[in-house]
Amino acid sequence: xxxxxxxxxxxxxxxxxxxxxxxxxSGSGLNYVALPLGYFDPDRVCAELVDSLCETKMPFFSxxxxxxxxxxxxxxxxxxxxxxxxIAESGGPLDCARFAFSCGDQPGTxxxxxxxxxxxGLTLSLRYVRETQDILxxxxxxxxxxxxxxxxxxxxxxxxxxxxxxxxxLGMDCSLSPWMEESAAGLIESILGAEFGELxxxxxxxxxxxxxxxxxxxxxxxxxxxxMLPVAEDSKLKELALNGRITxxxxxxxxxxxxxxxxxxxxxxxxxxxxxxxxxxxxxSIANSKNRPVGIRLVLAxxxxxxEIEMGQFGKVAIMEAR
Numbered sequence: 001x002x003x004x005x006x007x008x009x010x011x012x013x014x015x016x017x018x019x020x021x022x023x024x025x026s027g028s029g030l031n032y033v034a035l036p037l038g039y040f041d042p043d044r045v046c047a048e049l050v051d052s053l054c055e056t057k058m059p060f061f062s063x064x065x066x067x068x069x070x071x072x073x074x075x076x077x078x079x080x081x082x083x084x085x086x087i088a089e090s091g092g093p094l095d096c097a098r099f100a101f102s103c104g105d106q107p108g109t110x111x112x113x114x115x116x117x118x119x120x121g122l123t124l125s126l127r128y129v130r131e132t133q134d135i136l137x138x139x140x141x142x143x144x145x146x147x148x149x150x151x152x153x154x155x156x157x158x159x160x161x162x163x164x165x166x167x168x169x170l171g172m173d174c175s176l177s178p179w180m181e182e183s184a185a186g187l188i189e190s191i192l193g194a195e196f197g198e199l200x201x202x203x204x205x206x207x208x209x210x211x212x213x214x215x216x217x218x219x220x221x222x223x224x225x226x227x228m229l230p231v232a233e234d235s236k237l238k239e240l241a242l243n244g245r246i247t248x249x250x251x252x253x254x255x256x257x258x259x260x261x262x263x264x265x266x267x268x269x270x271x272x273x274x275x276x277x278x279x280x281x282x283x284x285s286i287a288n289s290k291n292r293p294v295g296i297r298l299v300l301a302x303x304x305x306x307x308e309i310e311m312g313q314f315g316k317v318a319i320m321e322a323r
Contacts, residue, residue, distance in 0.1 A: 001030050005116040007038035018052040018059045036106045036116040037063045042083040050086050053095040060113035065101040068291060072284035081276035088269055088300035093311055096299040103284045104293030109173040109223025114295030121170035122162050129182040144211060148218045155219055173223030174216040175260060178234040185236035197246050202257045209258035224260040232264035232314040242318035255286045261295035269300045271322040
């Protein structure tokens with residue numbers, strides 16, 4: 001479930017909302033609930049947000065870091081970095097995974113945590129990396145039309161389901177998102193014909209993103225509609241991170257050719273506030289250049305670059321160097 005953005009904060013409102021979600025919706029069949037926050041002062045909400053993450057398991061949070069077209073100043077970037085540090089120190093890596101910054105307004109999407117409800121209704125995201133790879137490998141036929149046909153079938157089922165319920169079907173986020181062996185990086189490698197990160201990677205991602213973008217215009221779509229590269233959720237990216245064959249700088253720069261943001265990247269807890277602030281400023285600047293919202297979900301973990309940490313459903317994930 002995705003709730004509307006909370007744009008005005010009264011003292012205790014974040015804690016009350018998260019407690020209400022946990023109490024009322026536990027046992028409802030819902031796994032997670034997104035609680036988006038507006039343009040709040042990270043220092044002001046820090047203690048309340050950290051406590052809410054520690055004391056509940058169902059809510060995910062996002063905070064609007066910057067507006068599109070406006071630079072992220074150093075003071076706000078450092079304030080946001082301090083918030084991220086406190087989340088990691090208090091709740092560890094898994095609490096970090098339940099929190100994101102948004103550069104621009106949180107979009108209406110089924111992808112967590114960087115999302116906000118626009119109105120009551122049903123939205124979808126889906127896993128279709130393998131199906132896309134099969135289509136691209138097949139001989140003949142219009143690849144774009146084949147992907148559209150694949151997703152249109154899902155859309156028709158969603159519309160049918162909405163008619164049997166009280167929920168309007170709002171649309172699907174056509175973003176191509178991985179899950180472990182269903183690897184977006186692996187798909188990009190098959191297009192590239194070389195290892196992810198080699199010359200030509202940007203072009204391969206751009207070509208795949210154009211396919212997604214064109215597909216989304218033929219359907220009832222919403223959200224990001226871009227290639228997604230969450231490191232901890234993609235087995236190929238995890239392997240490349242462990243072996244030091246991709247860098248944080250590369251992942252940041254790839255946002256410029258249409259990746260929805262910097263997602264599930266694990267950095268050392270010892271990373272300085274100054275460095276974290278610069279990372280946030282770089283991503284915000286790319287969002288401004290693209291003139292599209294992007295998300296940032298960084299995980300801070302106690303260890304050094306090259307170490308692996310255990311992250312529950314995400315398995316083992318390597319800590320990357322903050323450079």
